[in-house]
Amino acid sequence: xxxxxLSPHLGVYKFTYTMTLSFLHRMTGVAxxxxxxxxxxxxxxxxxxxxxxxxAMRCLSSPLAKLLLVGFTFSFVYHFCNGxxxxxxxxGIGLERVHARRSGAVVIALALALTVVLxxxxxxxxxxxxxxxx
Amino acid sequence: MSMxxxxxxxxxxGSAGDGVAHWWVQRVTAIALIPLTLWFVASLxxxxxxxxxxxxxWLAHPWVAVFTILLAMTLAWHSWLGVQVVIxxxxxxxxxKTVLLVLSTFLHFAAAVAAVFAVLILALSKGxxx
Numbered sequence: 001x002x003x004x005x006l007s008p009h010l011g012v013y014k015f016t017y018t019m020t021l022s023f024l025h026r027m028t029g030v031a032x033x034x035x036x037x038x039x040x041x042x043x044x045x046x047x048x049x050x051x052x053x054x055x056a057m058r059c060l061s062s063p064l065a066k067l068l069l070v071g072f073t074f075s076f077v078y079h080f081c082n083g084x085x086x087x088x089x090x091x092g093i094g095l096e097r098v099h100a101r102r103s104g105a106v107v108i109a110l111a112l113a114l115t116v117v118l119x120x121x122x123x124x125x126x127x128x129x130x131x132x133x134x
Numbered sequence: 135m136s137m138x139x140x141x142x143x144x145x146x147x148g149s150a151g152d153g154v155a156h157w158w159v160q161r162v163t164a165i166a167l168i169p170l171t172l173w174f175v176a177s178l179x180x181x182x183x184x185x186x187x188x189x190x191x192w193l194a195h196p197w198v199a200v201f202t203i204l205l206a207m208t209l210a211w212h213s214w215l216g217v218q219v220v221i222x223x224x225x226x227x228x229x230x231k232t233v234l235l236v237l238s239t240f241l242h243f244a245a246a247v248a249a250v251f252a253v254l255i256l257a258l259s260k261g262x263x264x
Contacts, residue, residue: 026220033213033242040206040245040252046193047252050186057184080171083164090161121179128182 018097021104025082028075035072061126073118078111156215163212170205193253194260202253210246214238 013019045056059065085103088094094103136143177198182188192198217238225231 026216029213029216030220033217036209036213037241037245039209040249043193043202043206043249043252043256046186046189047255053186053189076171080168084168087161087164118175118179125179125181125183128184 018100018104021082021107025079025086028079028082031072031075032079035076038072069122070115070119073122074111074115077114077118078107081107081110081114156218160212160215163208163215166208167205167212170201170208173201174205190256190260193256196257199253199257203250206249206253207246210242210249214242217242 042056042060045052060069085094085107088103089100094100177192181192193202218235221231221234221238225234
């Protein structure tokens with residue numbers, strides 16, 4: 001057993017920027033898993049009625065929650081874009097070093113830009129006045 | 135150096151052949167999540183998120199409920215597989231690894247059932263509540 005190769009052995013590799021992107025894919029994946037738990041909690045609050053939902057939305061509007069939401073937005077968008085990069089790799093395309101580096105830069109730029117756009121649009125959706133009851 | 139375990143050599147069998155299933159399901163759920171998450175995020179952005187009535191009314195729509203349930207289940211599946219790989223790679227020691235894997239499984243199944251149940255309540259209670 002001890003002779004078998006282990007993966008991944010982070011300590012023995014020279015640091016490269018594509019490696020950081022790969023590691024970030026895992027870290028954002030785990031963060032998104034926590035986001036999924038929050039998504040289920042939000043749906044349960046919605047299903048529990050107006051009071052529970054209002055309490056959940058108050059909870060989400062605290063400064064700390066807002067900061068986490070911005071971080072989660074980046075985490076989601078990065079994992080989404082880089083996930084597509086991984087799916088393209090699975091077809092055997094784009095694996096050359098120069099291509100992998102270039103697509104990595106595109107993913108980072110796209111993720112940052114989309115985070116800004118989504119946070120901006122999300123703020124508008126959060127601040128929209130509640131529709132008056134029919 | 136052989137890649138095979140001593141037990142594998144003694145048994146003399148090949149691979150069970152299901153190792154690739156994990157890889158495949160991870161990709162298939164990833165592909166399914168592209169349209170599902172795009173649709174859900176885009177839909178949320180033009181909703182008044184603070185309004186319980188509006189959000190309830192939207193999620194109670196049959197197709198919205200169906201696709202939200204699909205989204206929740208696919209997210210749970212994809213996340214469960216991904217977290218499993220991370221735990222297997224970074225949690226050292228068999229007992230810690232096992233405890234974390236079981237915990238992750240419980241959390242993912244609980245969250246998936248909660249999300250699906252919540253959408254069903256919202257969809258089925260529309261007539262009664264609003």
